[in-house]
Amino acid sequence: MNTLNDYGWDGFFEGHFKSYGELGFRPARVTKETKNRFWLMTEDGESEALVSTKFFMNTFAREQLPVVGDWVAVNKPDGAEEHFIEGVLPRKTKLIRKGKDTFGRNFEKAGDGGIRIITSNVDTVFYVASLDHRDFNLTKIERYILMLNESGAEPVLILNKKDICPDLETYLERISTVAGNLPVHPVSAVNGDGIADLLNYLKPGKSVCFIGSSGVGKSSIINTLMGEDVMFVSDIRTADKRGRHTTTHREMLLFPEGGILIDNPGIRDLKPVASQEALENTFEDVVALESQCRFSDCSHGNEPGCAVREAVNNGELSVKRLSNYEKLKRETSFFEQRSKQREKFLEKAFEKEKRGFMKIKQHMRGIKRRDR
Ligand SMILES: Nc1nc2c(ncn2[C@@H]2O[C@H](COP(=O)(O)OP(=O)(O)O)[C@@H](O)[C@H]2O)c(=O)[nH]1
Ligand SMILES: [Mg+2]
Ligand SMILES: [Zn+2]
Known part of the structure; x- marks a missing residue:
């Protein structure tokens, strides 16, 4: 059975949890979220959760509400099916962007500023871009790098689909004009080329989060790393028809040799803050x-x-x-x-x-x- 430490629990969170613990709450990490429902890893395994009414009514801004990656204080009333989230612990790092998201309340009115947190408490961010010439866009990459530099996490650039890039050197040169000192890894999720280098970033208790546009191969890279199809990979053709790809499986999982992988559905029109x-x-x-x-x-x-x-x-x-x-x-x-x-x-x-x-x-x- 995995412990909370495997999911990244440490002295930092323990310190901030103290006052919640005195009230009888338990710690848990948010592993997945949908509209207003959450999935948690607790000391007793996985559970679904909702935000408690009291906590919800006390929040002033969307960014105070839980997101994937957060450590939260939870309570499970006798006989209840799910846990209730009573508080979110301070975040070590966060990936933020601009975006309206009402969550049933108009936070904008309260001076929220429209900040949306994508994921929190990640140690390393794998920003995945595609070497497919149809997707390649330096201006977009610059915007992502700005978000990574704001996050507090260690940024790493991954260039996927190396297998269909006829002129890697040219692409690497163009990337170098925007990448500064960031480590850059050209890889292919399809034939496994370069994937082994990514293993160096996976460490017990450390969280690695994958971000980037839809279709660049984030889920495919996770599957290749894991050696099995744990993530949903969208078929490019059907995805084009629907105009959107979705990651429907879980969003957070443990790497067998230690480390936490966090997938993300693609972000459309990233507006960094x-x-x-x-x-x-x-x-x-x-x-x-x-x-x-x-x-x-x-x-x-x-x-x-x-x-x-x-x-x-x-x-x-x-x-x-x-x-x-x-x-x-x-x-x-x-x-x-x-x-x-x-x-x-x-x-x-x-x-x-x-x-x-x-x-x-x-x-x-x-x-x-x-x-x-
Ligand atoms: N040629 C090539 N195609 C890839 C590679 N990685 C992923 N793909 C394809 O790109 C599409 C989107 O992949 P997916 O992992 O769902 O992307 P995500 O939206 O970033 O999670 C799928 O059709 C994959 O088969 C790669 O390294 N090379
Ligand atoms: Mg995906
Ligand atoms: Zn000047």
Whole structure:
């Protein structure tokens, strides 16, 4: 029988769980979610779960609600079929994006900011892109890298479908203009080429999450790693007809030699939300050029001594990369403005939740005294 440690439970979460434990709650990890239903790994094995009404009503923002990867505090009332989630422990890392998602409540109104967490508490992110020329899009890859740099997890770039790429060197060269120092692994899920290198990232108690567009082969790589078809792989032709691929199997599973694999359904139209810092890490080359412009507030338009324009002119920097940088810069500055507001809301919510717990504790102490 697997333990919670196999699923990544450690001192960090144990520390944050303490106050929940005193209330008689148990820890569990969210392994899968659908619209408003969750699947958990508990000390006693798998179970389904719902968010408790009390917890739900106390939340201010969508991002406070559980997502796959979260460690949660749960309660199972006598006779109940499923567990109830009473709280989400602080997240070590998180992959975030912009996206409206009401979950039955209009969080936007409360200053939520439209932040959506894709997965949490991952140690390594495998961002999978496809070497199929029909899918290859550097601008999209840049957006994903920005999200990875914001996540707090270790980012790794995987280029799948090596078997149908006639000109790997050219693709690797193009990737190198956006990948910075990230490790890059060209692989093929179909013939297993390069897959063994990925094993180095799988370690007991460490979570690896696969993200990337639909159809790039995330589920196929997991199947190849596992040596069996544990994930649903969509047939490209039927998927095209329906216009969408779905991962219908479980989303989190244990690697036999240790490590946790988290699959994800594809993300459409990724809109990353990131700090200024993550942006600068993602576009280190452009930022370095900017610092060489004669004027510190250079708009890279017609100013004399503009190092950015010069780099574009001599082919060192692509126009596409520059415009993507400028677009993402506008988006991130908006995010930074909103994030102060969001923090206030979340703080308030946390205080409210704590007060609720104090009341329960006092109440329980009262009961104990009366029992004596
Ligand atoms: N040629 C080739 N096709 C692949 C490879 N990996 C996956 N595919 C195909 O790509 C399609 C989508 O794969 P899937 O694993 O469902 O992608 P996901 O949506 O990212 O999980 C399927 O038809 C796979 O057979 C690969 O390495 N080479
Ligand atoms: Mg899939
Ligand atoms: Zn300039």
